[in-house]
Amino acid sequence: MRLVKQLVIVSAVAAAGSLSVGAVQWNVPLTLILGVATAVLSLLAYAWVVRWTEHRAPVEVAVAGAGAALGRGALIGVGMFAAVIANIAFVGGYRVIGWGSVAGAVALFGFMAAAAVTEEVVFRGVLFRIVEGRIGTWAALALTGVLFGLSHVFNPNATLWSTIAIAVEAGGMLAAAYAATRNLWVPIGLHFAWNFAEGAIFGTDVSGKSAPEGLLRSVMSGPTALSGGEFGPEASLYTLVAGLAVTAGFLRLARRRGHVVPLRRRAARNDATAALSR
Template identity: 40%
Template sequence: MKKTSADQERQHISGRLSTRRPWWRYPIIWMLVGTLGIILVGTLGVALEDTLFRPLAGQADGVASLLVTLTAGIAAILVYRLTMKYLAHRSSPELSRKRAGMEAGMGILTGAIFIAVSTMVIAAAGGYSFQWASSADMGSVLITSVTSALSAAMIEELVFRGLMLQAIHKMAGSWAALAVTSIFFGAAHLGNAGATLWSAFAITVEAGILLGAAFLWRRNLWYVMGLHFAWNTLESLLGIPVSGHPPAGLFTVEVNGAAILTGGDFGLEGSVVPVVVSLLIAIPMLIGAARNRKALEKV
């Protein structure tokens, strides 16, 4: 039987409706829902730490805080996986257990080299001089530095590189995703102690672009979290303020010279040196990411 024009129109409308995505599958929706869930988990972890474990003394407090941070991090990863599976309707190869240790280790090495080179250049220019803090409790300082760095690395990378970068990438492509996430990451640090418009720009480049480039290159969140973790931990252990937050540190740092060299009260990230060093690392990563994409397109 020949179909009438009305039948054809109904079939056309039905086909459009059947292929239309549910509203929760749109990138902006799963990005926002996942971000809220991860931030909530992180906030609950901090609240639990403050109410239950702060009264403990010395290293007992530090160990308890580290355990809470690890638990909150695992819960945040679970929220991320559930968001991707049930809202974005995709798997999470960027958090695959396969090679997780290797990727995290490579990221830790990259972050350590980045901070070590940046610090040595500033010290060689006379901006920093270090002296061992003999009164520091090494165990306590180590646990505190690791705990703080681990929390920031896991929560921030799941949100910015895991959710935001991938959502924007899906909507507008790699370059737009890198630019938007970098700007947001820099702006998110404007409220920190000692922050200026320059420090926000510096964070946009050295952290936003470097971490974004690292993810686009490796397509692996373990790598990016390892890089971020080593960055904050090493800074903290050296006694350098981490994005305006003064650490206990194993060293006391004497700062000399202009803030453009030393970073001033904001710390290392406010210096022009890591901005340059980060670009020297990020540009090869972006070239590698472009080559990987072209290779996949040929398959």
């Protein structure tokens, strides 16, 4: 019941905000304002519903330390995409053909802020966090990763491969980021920075969607397996490898910090065994 309440309320706020952002059809000031407003309202709705349904402070979105955590996530996201696009460019799959649009990049800032925050509060803040408490970290990571991939299956130019890639490299990675840090700021920063670098800086398609020109005007070509084809770099094998590497790093950190939640039945069995041995 708690999962349903949180999911309904947070999803409703996120959907309303996202629809308003889409309705202004890339008007630069309105997209920026509505995008940032959607991000803020989604976080406020999440904090409120956690207090209401769980009777606790929503520490995973606490303001204290938010800037540093967002910055760490953003550095990982930008660095990861820069490494991916550099590898694609090295094999001739990405080429800059000129300067794009500062206005387009500003609009994309608002759009990506809304997308990153709404998806993180729904998929990591509600789904992964609550499901993890019932079935453990590993199973929750796999389940919510699949759901995250399926949420992109109707995107333009989506394929079975792009859906699998998104599930693994993004769904798994962002859940692992939450598991390692136990806050939503790092996955939000990572998610936003990846998307912003992809569309607003390097001028490529994001999850199959075309957008206003970013700072660079570019073309992509070559084998789909390397460039990602019409879906964009997220369907590239380079992105899959990078996502798996970052996921492994976060999971290792989660394990070292003792943040991996065991399957409840296994945990109960271990507790009973320990009690009998005393």
